[in-house]
Structures are given as structure tokens and as C-alpha cells.
Amino acid sequence: MKQVKNVHQQISALVWKEDNLYVAKAVEVEIASQGKTKNEALVNLKEALELYFEDEPKLLIKPSYKNLSLEKIAFQYV
DSSP states (O other): OOOOOOOOOOOOEEEEEETTEEEEEESSSSOEEEESSHHHHHHHHHHHHHHHHTTSOOOOOOSOOOSOOOOOOOOOOO
16 A cells, blocks of 8 residues: 655745746756646646655755845856
8 A cells, every 4th residue: 555645845946937838946956847828837847846756755954045036137248
């Protein structure tokens, strides 16, 4: 009988638009997904993370990033 786990984790996600799709990428692990809307991309990322971690033992992800943002920086080089 398979042991049922009930592990809750929070992972930070960066979301941006590429062409006609939104991309959601987990910051703490190398997992990404996409969707037609921002919400769909996040739902797909959540599903991908659940599948990725389903066979893992209880995982504590540290550090916890708060108020994470993706910023654009303009620069020039010659």
C-alpha cells in the first residue's frame, strides 16, 4: 500500500510573457511551465511541481524568497 504524504511547500515563481504564452518558472528548482494566461501558466507549474516532488521525501526548501520581483535593467556596452 502506497504511503500518502501531505507535504505543503511554497515555491517562488517568476512569470513573464513570451510571444502569445505566459511562462512560469520556479526559482528554487529548475522547473518551468507555460499557459495561455498567467493563471494557466501558474496552475501548470503547480502540477509540474507536484509531479516532480511526488516521489521525494519531505522536502524543506530554504531560503524563502519574499517580495520577489523580476526587473528589467537597461544598459549599454561598446
